Amino acid sequence: MTSLQPRRSVLYMPGANERALEKAKTLPADALILDLEDAVAPDAKEAARSRVCAAAASGSYGKREVTIRVNGLETEWHDADLRAAAAAGPSAVVVPKVNSASEVHNIERALELGGAPDQTKIWAMLETPVAMLHAAEIAAASERLTVLVMGTNDLAKELHAEFVPGRGPLLGGLSLCLLAARATGKVILDGVYNNVKDLEGFEAECRQGREYGFDGKTLIHPSQLEPCNRVFAPSPEEIDRSRRIIAAFDEARVAGRGVVTVDGRMIENLHVEEARRVLALAEAVGD
Ligand SMILES: CC(C)(COP(=O)(O)OP(=O)(O)OC[C@H]1O[C@@H](n2cnc3c(N)ncnc32)[C@H](O)[C@@H]1OP(=O)(O)O)[C@@H](O)C(=O)NCCC(=O)NCCSC(=O)C[C@H](O)C(=O)O
Ligand SMILES: [Mg+2]
Numbered sequence: 001m002t003s004l005q006p007r008r009s010v011l012y013m014p015g016a017n018e019r020a021l022e023k024a025k026t027l028p029a030d031a032l033i034l035d036l037e038d039a040v041a042p043d044a045k046e047a048a049r050s051r052v053c054a055a056a057a058s059g060s061y062g063k064r065e066v067t068i069r070v071n072g073l074e075t076e077w078h079d080a081d082l083r084a085a086a087a088a089g090p091s092a093v094v095v096p097k098v099n100s101a102s103e104v105h106n107i108e109r110a111l112e113l114g115g116a117p118d119q120t121k122i123w124a125m126l127e128t129p130v131a132m133l134h135a136a137e138i139a140a141a142s143e144r145l146t147v148l149v150m151g152t153n154d155l156a157k158e159l160h161a162e163f164v165p166g167r168g169p170l171l172g173g174l175s176l177c178l179l180a181a182r183a184t185g186k187v188i189l190d191g192v193y194n195n196v197k198d199l200e201g202f203e204a205e206c207r208q209g210r211e212y213g214f215d216g217k218t219l220i221h222p223s224q225l226e227p228c229n230r231v232f233a234p235s236p237e238e239i240d241r242s243r244r245i246i247a248a249f250d251e252a253r254v255a256g257r258g259v260v261t262v263d264g265r266m267i268e269n270l271h272v273e274e275a276r277r278v279l280a281l282a283e284a285v286g287d
Pocket of ligand 2: 038096127151152153154
């Protein structure tokens with residue numbers, strides 16, 4: 001069985017918040033984004049950069065992937081952030097507001113020049129109308145780019161859209177990015193849910209993200225971790241059904257048949273592949 005890197009829950013934390021950086025060592029997040037961008041005030045940027053890079057280089061976050069979100073390409077902090085992140089060697093550098101393949105190539109070159117280890121990947125944030133329209137070329141720009149991250153706050157702002165249950169105004173953009181991710185074999189993470197007190201609404205949005213095909217969701221508060229991990233992991237029913245699909249198909253093949261039914265539904269080879277993916281994910285998350 002192929003093993004997968006689970007990225008169900010990916011928690012942002014402000015790079016200037018020492019307490020959050022410490023607390024993250026105990027939280028059940030699959031990955032962390034140590035933020036130098038939106039969550040850090042301009043006069044705290046340099047101190048946050050040193051703190052975040054030291055945290056990323058410390059090796060004290062266990063099996064959680066540790067990434068650093070640098071400031072955007074057009075900002076005065078971007079180059080120094082990228083140099084410092086390259087030297088710290090996190091699992092990935094998360095780059096906000098990526099709008100073109102050439103920007104990805106520039107980031108790739110800067111990481112190489114900065115001596116970043118090969119394990120340090122690029123996660124590109126897609127959060128503008130231009131990015132939605134260029135999603136396929138951005139996703140295909142580099143093998144070092146492994147993950148697409150939706151920035152739904154910026155996207156809503158740029159669209160002049162409202163946040164409504166079901167996210168109708170954003171679904172066109174989300175779907176374009178999902179198509180781009182799947183066409184190029186990249187992982188894709190859904191955007192954040194801003195109301196940290198509304199866990200019911202949050203869980204509904206996790207379910208919608210999962211139904212659309214996202215691999216996981218970006219988060220802003222520890223209370224969002226448990227529901228997110230649960231929704232993006234295969235349920236016991238899915239695991240059981242996947243096992244039965246594989247067993248039924250194996251039996252059918254021995255009997256010389258290429259199609260079978262399980263629970264009244266037609267099963268072909270493509271369903272077996274999906275069942276294997278579900279089991280690999282269940283194994284990776286330890287269920
Ligand atoms: C949203 C918050 C500002 C809420 O803060 P606060 O009210 O202080 O939270 P609590 O008092 O409930 O915190 C309880 C404890 O949990 C720790 N904590 C809180 N948040 C985090 C976190 N993100 N990571 C780790 N630990 C966290 C607190 O320290 C408390 O610990 P203790 O004292 O030991 O009990 C706050 O949650 C927050 O700042 N969240 C992250 C905000 C952020 O990073 N925003 C930027 C990324 S989102 C974005 O930019 C999306 C994208 O670009 C787009 O366009 O959509
Ligand atoms: Mg943003």
